[in-house]
Amino acid sequence: MEDLFANQYPAANSKNLYADIILPVPIPKWFTYSVGLDIQDQIGIGYRVMVQFGKKKILTGIVAKVHQKAPDVYQPKPILDLLDDFPVVNALQIKFWSWMSSYYCCHIGEVMNAALPSGLKLSTESKVQVHPDFDFDNPGFPMDDREILLLETLSKHDEMNVEQFDQLLPGKTSHKIIKSLLGKGAILVYESVREKYSPKTEQRVRLTSKYIKKEGLLESLFEDLKGKEKQEAVLLKYLQQVSVFQKPEANAKGLEKKVLTDHGCSPSSIDTLVKKGVLESFKVLVSRFEVPSVSDHGIELSPVQGEALQQIHAQFEEKNTILLQGITGSGKTEIYAQLIQDVLQSGSQVLLLLPEIALTTHLVHRLQKIFGDKMGVFHSKYSDNERVEVWQGVLKGKYNFIIGVRSSLFLPFDSLGLVIVDEEHESSYKQFDPAPRFQARDAAIMLSWMHQAKTLLGTATPSFESYYNAQNGKYGYVKIDKRYGNAELPHFFLADILQDKKKNLLKLDFTRLLREKIQTTLNRQEQVLIFQNRRGYAPYISCDECGWIPECEHCDVSLTYHQYQDELRCHYCGFKEKVPISCHACGSQKITTVGTGTERIEESLSLLFPEARIARMDLDTTRSKYGYQRILEEFSAGNVDILVGTQMITKGLDFDKVSLVGIVDADRILFYPDFRAGERAFQQITQVAGRSGRRDKTGDVIIQTRRPDQLIFRQIIAGNYNDFYRLEMAERKQFFYPPFVKNIKIITKHKDFKTAETAAKFLKNLLMDIAAKKIILGPEKSLIGKIKNLYLFEIWIKLDRSGKVQQFFKQQLMDRIAELQADKRFRMVRFLVDVDPY
Ligand code: ADP
Ligand code: ZN
Ligand code: ZN
Numbered sequence: 001m002e003d004l005f006a007n008q009y010p011a012a013n014s015k016n017l018y019a020d021i022i023l024p025v026p027i028p029k030w031f032t033y034s035v036g037l038d039i040q041d042q043i044g045i046g047y048r049v050m051v052q053f054g055k056k057k058i059l060t061g062i063v064a065k066v067h068q069k070a071p072d073v074y075q076p077k078p079i080l081d082l083l084d085d086f087p088v089v090n091a092l093q094i095k096f097w098s099w100m101s102s103y104y105c106c107h108i109g110e111v112m113n114a115a116l117p118s119g120l121k122l123s124t125e126s127k128v129q130v131h132p133d134f135d136f137d138n139p140g141f142p143m144d145d146r147e148i149l150l151l152e153t154l155s156k157h158d159e160m161n162v163e164q165f166d167q168l169l170p171g172k173t174s175h176k177i178i179k180s181l182l183g184k185g186a187i188l189v190y191e192s193v194r195e196k197y198s199p200k201t202e203q204r205v206r207l208t209s210k211y212i213k214k215e216g217l218l219e220s221l222f223e224d225l226k227g228k229e230k231q232e233a234v235l236l237k238y239l240q241q242v243s244v245f246q247k248p249e250a251n252a253k254g255l256e257k258k259v260l261t262d263h264g265c266s267p268s269s270i271d272t273l274v275k276k277g278v279l280e281s282f283k284v285l286v287s288r289f290e291v292p293s294v295s296d297h298g299i300e301l302s303p304v305q306g307e308a309l310q311q312i313h314a315q316f317e318e319k320n321t322i323l324l325q326g327i328t329g330s331g332k333t334e335i336y337a338q339l340i341q342d343v344l345q346s347g348s349q350v351l352l353l354l355p356e357i358a359l360t361t362h363l364v365h366r367l368q369k370i371f372g373d374k375m376g377v378f379h380s381k382y383s384d385n386e387r388v389e390v391w392q393g394v395l396k397g398k399y400n401f402i403i404g405v406r407s408s409l410f411l412p413f414d415s416l417g418l419v420i421v422d423e424e425h426e427s428s429y430k431q432f433d434p435a436p437r438f439q440a441r442d443a444a445i446m447l448s449w450m451h452q453a454k455t456l457l458g459t460a461t462p463s464f465e466s467y468y469n470a471q472n473g474k475y476g477y478v479k480i481d482k483r484y485g486n487a488e489l490p491h492f493f494l495a496d497i498l499q500d501k502k503k504n505l506l507k508l509d510f511t512r513l514l515r516e517k518i519q520t521t522l523n524r525q526e527q528v529l530i531f532q533n534r535r536g537y538a539p540y541i542s543c544d545e546c547g548w549i550p551e552c553e554h555c556d557v558s559l560t561y562h563q564y565q566d567e568l569r570c571h572y573c574g575f576k577e578k579v580p581i582s583c584h585a586c587g588s589q590k591i592t593t594v595g596t597g598t599e600r601i602e603e604s605l606s607l608l609f610p611e612a613r614i615a616r617m618d619l620d621t622t623r624s625k626y627g628y629q630r631i632l633e634e635f636s637a638g639n640v641d642i643l644v645g646t647q648m649i650t651k652g653l654d655f656d657k658v659s660l661v662g663i664v665d666a667d668r669i670l671f672y673p674d675f676r677a678g679e680r681a682f683q684q685i686t687q688v689a690g691r692s693g694r695r696d697k698t699g700d701v702i703i704q705t706r707r708p709d710q711l712i713f714r715q716i717i718a719g720n721y722n723d724f725y726r727l728e729m730a731e732r733k734q735f736f737y738p739p740f741v742k743n744i745k746i747i748t749k750h751k752d753f754k755t756a757e758t759a760a761k762f763l764k765n766l767l768m769d770i771a772a773k774k775i776i777l778g779p780e781k782s783l784i785g786k787i788k789n790l791y792l793f794e795i796w797i798k799l800d801r802s803g804k805v806q807q808f809f810k811q812q813l814m815d816r817i818a819e820l821q822a823d824k825r826f827r828m829v830r831f832l833v834d835v836d837p838y
Contacts, residue, residue: 016068018076019043021051021061022097024113030064034076043079045094046087048120050080062112064094088120088395090414096447105744105810105833106435114436115410117387128161128178130154134186141184146177151186201283205238205270206254208280212244221278230269235278237263254282299337299370308480309335312456315476321445321455323424323470326480327719328460328690329487333363336420337370339456344374344400348417348453352403353444355426356380361629363422364403371401378404378411406431406440409447416451419444424457424466425683430838437834460690461683464732467725468739490661490692490699492717493517494708508604509596514662514702515608518642522612526659527635528642529649530601531688533669535618536571537563537600538593543583545590550580556786561593562620563600573788601664602644609642617645650687659699661692666705670712675737676838678712678728685716736775738836741798742806744813745837747782749790749830759820759829760793766816772809773800790830810835
């Protein structure tokens with residue numbers, strides 16, 4: 001890509017000025033438009049503009065560069081409109097987007113799409129209206145019922161958009177009808193652009209200032225209002241709430257209209273007073289966020305934490321990035337807080353990334369107490385308006401410190417001093433779909449580098465990538481292996497599932513040891529966490545006679561049984577169906593469930609411990625915005641004895657009363673067909689175990705497995721990350737896995753099996769010819785060979801780690817894909833590129 005900063009400032013009064021625009025379309029380049037005289041003084045990098053794209057489309061784009069070089073190949077169209085008085089994105093952001101698009105092999109328009117909250121993008125919707133020349137009584141052509149319906153509805157409205165017609169006409173036929181009516185000259189279709197962001201406002205009223213300034217005026221007003229009791233009541237109520245004479249500034253702020261009506265004032269009387277000029281009515285913008293009060297919660301580090309902080313400071317002298325490995329409960333949050341405070345005092349911005357805010361309310365509240373309204377929170381479940389508000393808050397300097405999920409990387413920071421990535425090992429930092437398929441931890445390190453800031457990666461169980469970089473000196477490394485207040489790490493027990501099964505001691509998936517431990521914990525009125533890494537009731541159902549398993553109609557997977565709704569569901573496309581009464585293959589009625597999900601564990605527990613209060617936390621119970629919060633609040637209030645959940649419960653929960661953690665099936669985590677399975681098992685089991693016992697209490701952890709002899713269990717129990725790492729890494733090196741190579745996965749998708757396969761084969765052949773050190777595997781049908789009626793084939797590339805090789809190969813790769821897509825046979829094939837896939 002060209003140099004972003006060349007020719008940034010155009011010469012004054014120049015006539016031929018051009019702007020390169022990033023548009024939200026998947027096309028690998030910037031588009032040059034001409035800049036009209038009227039906006040030449042104003043336009044600059046980061047401004048939003050409206051431009052025509054193609055024949056009809058009007059799009060919002062972002063100015064990436066302003067220059068005087070006319071494109072040689074085409075006559076540029078003019079920019080239609082400049083949308084803002086100030087740039088919404090800065091040059092650093094555009095640089096970051098460019099890096100992301102080239103590193104993750106996607107188009108910069110796709111990055112822009114991910115980066116801008118949709119409230120800042122204008123939506124183009126096709127609008128439809130009746131053609132002014134159209135005569136209903138004399139249409140000049142035969143109309144069918146649907147055409148009549150559409151025209152009649154349309155004539156009652158000034159305009160409608162296509163979406164509204166879709167609701168009107170069954171089966172999504174509206175496009176066809178619109179097209180036919182358009183051809184007959186009965187309607188007009190045009191593009192309309194509307195701004196999506198709607199700031200939240202509040203209606204307020206205040207006393208007109210003359211009543212304060214002129215003495216006696218207010219008294220005579222009351223005389224005038226005699227007999228008009230309702231109006232009098234409004235005025236009295238207002239004066240009671242706002243002491244206008246003592247504090248004229250309070251009157252300037254006025255009072256929310258709603259406060260008056262809430263106190264029984266009549267809205268129409270308020271309006272009358274406004275009309276009379278007694279009260280003034282006005283609107284103010286209000287924040288969507290409650291501002292928490294800063295309490296004087298100081299930060300006081302323990303000696304061990306203070307020592308770690310010293311080391312961090314010292315190592316930042318030489319390294320840009322530090323890995324902080326602190327065991328669960330060591331108090332990493334307090335260390336973060338101290339670092340953040342220092343950086344904020346120096347005037348720089350701070351970003352703290354978290355895998356999922358809802359699961360770390362404890363951490364967020366702690367930091368909110370320290371940083372108050374200087375801190376902005378960027379939640380994954382925020383509405384678009386809320387996102388825009390955080391965006392504007394960063395832009396205008398209201399928030400110097402953001403705590404947020406991975407998309408907060410795109411906020412308009414201009415002077416980051418520190419980026420912290422908490423739980424850096426979390427695989428949810430990786431975005432799967434759509435592009436950009438970025439790893440937020442890695443992207444954070446790049447962003448931080450662009451700002452010349454420092455990065456701190458915090459975790460109890462480092463990712464192999466980060467640990468590798470710490471070991472070879474690229475990152476600094478600081479370790480804390482003591483819990484705060486000397487709380488002890490939990491005791492581990494392995495429970496042998498097969499042994500218990502043989503002795504008939506296994507009841508509803510629970511070994512005797514785990515059942516007994518649960519019972520004693522309940523007896524002590526303490527709490528239990530039960531971890532099962534699969535949601536739903538049972539992985540699938542199956543016919544006992546012939547082995548038939550119901551599968552999704554659209555995907556190549558078996559359907560998961562959800563007992564609560566008594567239905568089968570596809571976890572890939574959302575397809576649902578009722579549970580069949582008899583086998584579709586042989587007609588037998590002996591259909592049973594196989595395997596165990598969270599729903600079934602919950603049921604088993606309620607059978608085994610009928611007196612216990614049980615709750616479940618997984619994707620199915622936490623879909624709503626405050627879903628997590630409700631469950632966590634119930635649990636921390638002590639209204640729940642046993643909480644069952646998926647990996648959601650492995651995250652930063654910190655509850656004093658949890659003294660037992662049970663892992664129902666550790667083998668399920670270990671024997672997953674993926675080179676990261678071991679790493680992930682170590683992390684997940686260690687993390688969930690870390691939830692057991694705090695402060696003065698030592699907790700227990702029970703791991704149920706069919707293979708208690710495995711080495712990894714001993715390493716987890718001993719907390720021996722280093723040993724585990726060394727052995728696993730030897731294998732990764734031998735078999736060419738990351739971090740020793742760079743992986744790139746390419747998926748081809750098409751509704752036709754053969755086409756998807758052929759496209760993948762062709763691509764592989766093209767890739768083989770690229771002169772770069774690499775191994776190419778596949779194409780092979782994906783593990784799930786069909787999703788939503790599209791067949792999937794994948795190619796895996798193991799690429800040399802050197803930056804030069806990668807850059808060259810990726811560029812070639814994108815060119816080859818473009819080449820294939822230009823081929824008629826493969827036009828409809830989708831090529832998904834995933835760099836550093838998980
Ligand atoms: P980690 O994130 O490293 O697992 P936390 O930051 O959650 O650990 O800390 C564990 C517990 O110890 C929390 O309840 C926290 O409030 C407490 N704690 C840690 N450090 C301090 C400190 N310096 N002062 C007071 N409480 C602390
Ligand atoms: Zn059958
Ligand atoms: Zn499906």
